[in-house]
Amino acid sequence: MTGTAKNPEYDFLWCPGCGDFGVRRALEFAMRDWNIEREIPMSHNVVVAGIGCSGNLVHLYEGEQPYGFHGIHGRSLPLALGVKMAREDLNVVVVAGDGDFLSIGMEHIAPQAARNLNICAVIMDNGVYGLTKGQSSPTTVEDTVTSSTPYGKLEATLNPLDLYLTLGVTYIASGYSTKPRDLAAMIKRGMEHDGFSIVHVNSPCTTYNDTYALLKGNKAKGIDPLAWEIPDDHDATSKSAAREIIEQGGVPLGVVYQDDSRPSLDQRMSGVRERVTARSPQSLLDAFSV
Amino acid sequence: MASRSEIIVRFAGEGGQGVVTAAEMLARAATGVGYHALTFATFPSQILGGPTWTQARVSRTPVESPGDAIDILVAFNDEAYHEHRTEVHDGGIILLDPSITPLPDEHLRCVTVPFDELAKQTGESRAANMVVMGGLSRLINMDVNYFKEFVSQRFAGRDKVVEANHMALDLGLAHLAEEDPISDLGEPEKPDYEQVFIKGNDALSVGALHAGIDFYFGYPISPATPVLVYMERNLVGEGKFAYQASSEIEAITGIVGAGFAGKKSMTATSGPGFTLMGEGIGLAWMAEIPCVIVDVQRGGPATGLPTKTEQSDLNAALSPAHGDSSIPVLAVGSVEECFFGAVQAFNWAERYQGPVILLSEHSLAERAQNIPKPDLAATPVESRNVYKGENGYLRYESTEISPFPVPGGAGAYVANGSEHDIYGDTTHLAKYHIHMTERRFSKLKLLEDGAYESDNASASVAVMPWGGSKGSGLEAFRQLRSAGVDIAWYYTMFLNPLPAALLDELRSKDLVLVPELNYQGQFASVLRSLGVRAEAITQYTGLPFRPTELGERIKARLAGAGQPQAVNA
Numbered sequence A: 001m002t003g004t005a006k007n008p009e010y011d012f013l014w015c016p017g018c019g020d021f022g023v024r025r026a027l028e029f030a031m032r033d034w035n036i037e038r039e040i041p042m043s044h045n046v047v048v049a050g051i052g053c054s055g056n057l058v059h060l061y062e063g064e065q066p067y068g069f070h071g072i073h074g075r076s077l078p079l080a081l082g083v084k085m086a087r088e089d090l091n092v093v094v095v096a097g098d099g100d101f102l103s104i105g106m107e108h109i110a111p112q113a114a115r116n117l118n119i120c121a122v123i124m125d126n127g128v129y130g131l132t133k134g135q136s137s138p139t140t141v142e143d144t145v146t147s148s149t150p151y152g153k154l155e156a157t158l159n160p161l162d163l164y165l166t167l168g169v170t171y172i173a174s175g176y177s178t179k180p181r182d183l184a185a186m187i188k189r190g191m192e193h194d195g196f197s198i199v200h201v202n203s204p205c206t207t208y209n210d211t212y213a214l215l216k217g218n219k220a221k222g223i224d225p226l227a228w229e230i231p232d233d234h235d236a237t238s239k240s241a242a243r244e245i246i247e248q249g250g251v252p253l254g255v256v257y258q259d260d261s262r263p264s265l266d267q268r269m270s271g272v273r274e275r276v277t278a279r280s281p282q283s284l285l286d287a288f289s290v
Numbered sequence B: 001m002a003s004r005s006e007i008i009v010r011f012a013g014e015g016g017q018g019v020v021t022a023a024e025m026l027a028r029a030a031t032g033v034g035y036h037a038l039t040f041a042t043f044p045s046q047i048l049g050g051p052t053w054t055q056a057r058v059s060r061t062p063v064e065s066p067g068d069a070i071d072i073l074v075a076f077n078d079e080a081y082h083e084h085r086t087e088v089h090d091g092g093i094i095l096l097d098p099s100i101t102p103l104p105d106e107h108l109r110c111v112t113v114p115f116d117e118l119a120k121q122t123g124e125s126r127a128a129n130m131v132v133m134g135g136l137s138r139l140i141n142m143d144v145n146y147f148k149e150f151v152s153q154r155f156a157g158r159d160k161v162v163e164a165n166h167m168a169l170d171l172g173l174a175h176l177a178e179e180d181p182i183s184d185l186g187e188p189e190k191p192d193y194e195q196v197f198i199k200g201n202d203a204l205s206v207g208a209l210h211a212g213i214d215f216y217f218g219y220p221i222s223p224a225t226p227v228l229v230y231m232e233r234n235l236v237g238e239g240k241f242a243y244q245a246s247s248e249i250e251a252i253t254g255i256v257g258a259g260f261a262g263k264k265s266m267t268a269t270s271g272p273g274f275t276l277m278g279e280g281i282g283l284a285w286m287a288e289i290p291c292v293i294v295d296v297q298r299g300g301p302a303t304g305l306p307t308k309t310e311q312s313d314l315n316a317a318l319s320p321a322h323g324d325s326s327i328p329v330l331a332v333g334s335v336e337e338c339f340f341g342a343v344q345a346f347n348w349a350e351r352y353q354g355p356v357i358l359l360s361e362h363s364l365a366e367r368a369q370n371i372p373k374p375d376l377a378a379t380p381v382e383s384r385n386v387y388k389g390e391n392g393y394l395r396y397e398s399t400e401i402s403p404f405p406v407p408g409g410a411g412a413y414v415a416n417g418s419e420h421d422i423y424g425d426t427t428h429l430a431k432y433h434i435h436m437t438e439r440r441f442s443k444l445k446l447l448e449d450g451a452y453e454s455d456n457a458s459a460s461v462a463v464m465p466w467g468g469s470k471g472s473g474l475e476a477f478r479q480l481r482s483a484g485v486d487i488a489w490y491y492t493m494f495l496n497p498l499p500a501a502l503l504d505e506l507r508s509k510d511l512v513l514v515p516e517l518n519y520q521g522q523f524a525s526v527l528r529s530l531g532v533r534a535e536a537i538t539q540y541t542g543l544p545f546r547p548t549e550l551g552e553r554i555k556a557r558l559a560g561a562g563q564p565q566a567v568n569a
Helices: A020-038 A054-060 A076-086 A098-104 A106-115 A160-167 A180-192 A212-216 A239-247 A265-275 A281-286 B019-032 B078-087 B115-121 B125-139 B144-154 B159-175 B200-211 B225-234 B248-260 B271-276 B278-287 B314-318 B335-352 B430-447 B467-482 B500-507 B522-529 B547-558
Strands: A045-049 A067-070 A091-097 A120-125 A171-176 A197-202 A227-229 A251-258 B006-014 B036-042 B051-059 B070-075 B088-096 B109-112 B195-199 B215-218 B241-244 B265-269 B291-297 B329-331 B355-361 B368-372 B414-416 B453-455 B461-463 B488-491 B494-496 B511-516 B534-538
Touching: A020 A045, A020 A054, A020 A091, A020 A120, A020 A180, A045 A054, A045 A076, A054 A067, A054 A091, A076 A091, A076 A098, A076 A106, A076 A120, A076 A265, A076 B215, A076 B241, A076 B248, A091 A098, A091 A180, A098 A106, A098 A120, A098 A160, A106 A160, A106 B248, A120 A180, A160 A171, A160 A197, A160 A239, A160 A251, A171 A180, A180 A197, A180 A251, A239 A251, A281 B200, B006 B019, B006 B078, B019 B036, B019 B051, B019 B125, B019 B144, B019 B195, B019 B368, B051 B078, B070 B078, B070 B125, B078 B088, B088 B125, B115 B125, B115 B159, B125 B144, B125 B159, B144 B159, B195 B200, B200 B225, B200 B291, B200 B335, B200 B355, B215 B225, B215 B248, B225 B241, B248 B265, B248 B271, B248 B278, B248 B291, B265 B271, B271 B278, B271 B291, B271 B314, B278 B355, B278 B414, B291 B335, B314 B329, B314 B355, B314 B494, B314 B522, B329 B335, B335 B355, B335 B368, B335 B430, B355 B467, B461 B467, B467 B488, B467 B511, B467 B547, B488 B500, B494 B522, B511 B522, B511 B547, B522 B534, B534 B547
Parallel strands: A045 A067, A045 A091, A067 B414, A091 A120, A120 A197, A171 A197, A227 A251, B006 B070, B070 B088, B088 B109, B215 B241, B215 B265, B265 B291, B291 B355, B329 B355, B461 B488, B461 B511, B511 B534
Antiparallel strands: A171 A251, B006 B051, B036 B051, B036 B368, B195 B368, B329 B494, B453 B488
16 A cells, blocks of 8 residues: 555455454554654665565555565565665564465575564464465474375474574564554564564464464363463573573463574674775775776 | 787686686786786686696787687696697697696707796695696796785785795796797786776676666576675675575576565576576566566576587577567677676666666676776666656556556556556457557657667678677687778677668668577577577587687688588587
8 A cells, every 4th residue: 555545455364363463463563663663754664564465554554654665485584684684774674474484484584583674574473375375384383284295294383483583583572463462562573673573472363373262261161271471580681591581382472582682683783884995996996997 | 038918818627726717817917017818718627637728819900709728738637638739820839847747849849847846845735726826927928926926915915925925926936947939928918997807797786786786686596606706795785685595496586576565686607597587587677577587698508508608599598488578688799798788788677667688698707807997977768667656556557668556665566477458457358469469569669769888880790799709709810900801890789679770771782691509590580580690600519709710700701712501410
């Protein structure tokens, strides 16, 4: 969409009850507050979207529109790197799903963590490939029968928070799509963090992997909730405390880890710029003079 | 002693013996005093050791290619001697260490110089190269002082090194004082214009910097790595970014992101990396993002021949991505064109708002040559038409090219790799797929005014090489013309789209012969698809054409004796 006008012909729909509705709302809240606090126009925000149901958030975003880039499958992180390192003044947010980010796009997480790329990735994890109709993803639970695992998923279930912590991501938050206000706060804190931030959101797929009951629990059915609030006294700056949270299992809600001590890639680049004098093309050419 | 206007010296040995620097040193020293020179190098794909050779062609007049047979072979070891001796022409010289026992050969003159032993006398054991140069200065009758000047400049401030190297030159010269020179190059005539001595990859990098590159992202790969190294060192300053990517997939997507953010962006790779970039190039075409992708070709497919030269990526360059697309392609044919081609590639990308492929190749990338210094002030640079209006702009509404909104400014839209409507939102509607497909292809019209060369254009048969075969092709063409053969010459850097006027001319010919370094005759095939009666003259040895050999093949074809070359095998 452009400006604030609705696009009358855009007909993509999330299924009723899709968790991504809540994530979109949370991102809208976070970005609105971010703009107000900094007194910057919406045009300073770029949403880089992966391919999958979640990536369509960039088209379904309501209200005044940020810039968007809906790229190719699995490559939202390097696209975001290009935007951010080309224009360090922009607020760059990635929106992607577990298939896009953690399967085909897995290779891009480690380098961005090592660089501490100053962007915020909001991952909508529904534990399934929704748009291609129900295949298993890295976060699909082991032994689950899906259309691509007819005899049960033979691979171990990936724990994304564990992965992020191991790779050195400097801001890790874990959320749940039904709590957009809490989520918005986590996303905004991720935007504010100078470095690589990932807000990992459990965003259920009502069609192929409806985990609402599992996440919230159901006393009548005797289901204990998977989601649990991280206690207020958790020291998010401690890696060992973060690991303890992750190892408790389930879906912790809140900021798991935040390391503000490492400079981000753009800060490191500014350091290089201070040390190195740029030479003009003419002077570079003259260096080859016969 | 015969007087010849040029000489070719090949240095062969093992990596680490100074073979790589020898040819460059000879060429540098020669161009420093006014000769023209170019080098050709081929290395083993390993850090130390392995058979390697380089050669320098030195001439009183400008040269266009590595040339034909060798005049002097400098063999640093037994293997090199046996491998290369047959490429020395009759009457040529082989310069070797006494530890090598030459075969009896009445057509060649073998001259021994104890390289290492003499070097040790100087106190600088690494001066073996200079002993060789001293001996060479006698054999090609080039004043040893030219080398001494070069040494003094190269090692300025390091008196001991200069002294040792000067001594090595004198020792080498003294050792061969009684040998007859092979020929007399004659006194050099310093060109009356400014020159640079530069390698293809460096010229390409400087061209990109002149074009205004902001953003470089690339992954190491032979033979494109020098571009990455040059950019990381020199593309610095406010708003500039040069960085090593974790893969070619990251590299291409990163430069597309930077292009979207309003910057001039580029990556350089070679065959295997180029293949990985296919989807990202398609994204840039689809979302209409300017960016430049350099493919410094080597032999392929897969890992192929990493350190040899080939022109076999043209098909891939024209069609790197799936789906309906026609990616603009430029191919450079000389070190000079490496500079101008890079500028043009950026200009094209900015003008039509999309990805542009710049093809170079190993033989040019590593070629060091004296060229007229490019006049930056006279080399125009284009930048995209940026949207400067209010919000509410529809980026993709027009059926033709339209202003480019830059994040941070008005005109927010979604750049989309999925088919999209006029808002940039994903669509499956036929009317938009038609609209956008036609819009994307219509922009290619902006690129049909490329320059081209022609000579003796009235002939009904033409020769038209592309890329790095230009030099050999041009020299073959000149030989044919001096032999009275009526043949036309055509050449352009702009392969897709071809200059419209050139295409018209080519279509009028009875036969267009296309020398190219691949098995399939890729460019000839493209030309035939455009209605040109084209036929390839192919070679797939990993080495460039030899001009005289190429001339003979053209002549044979014209005489009807040559078999048509492999076509779309």
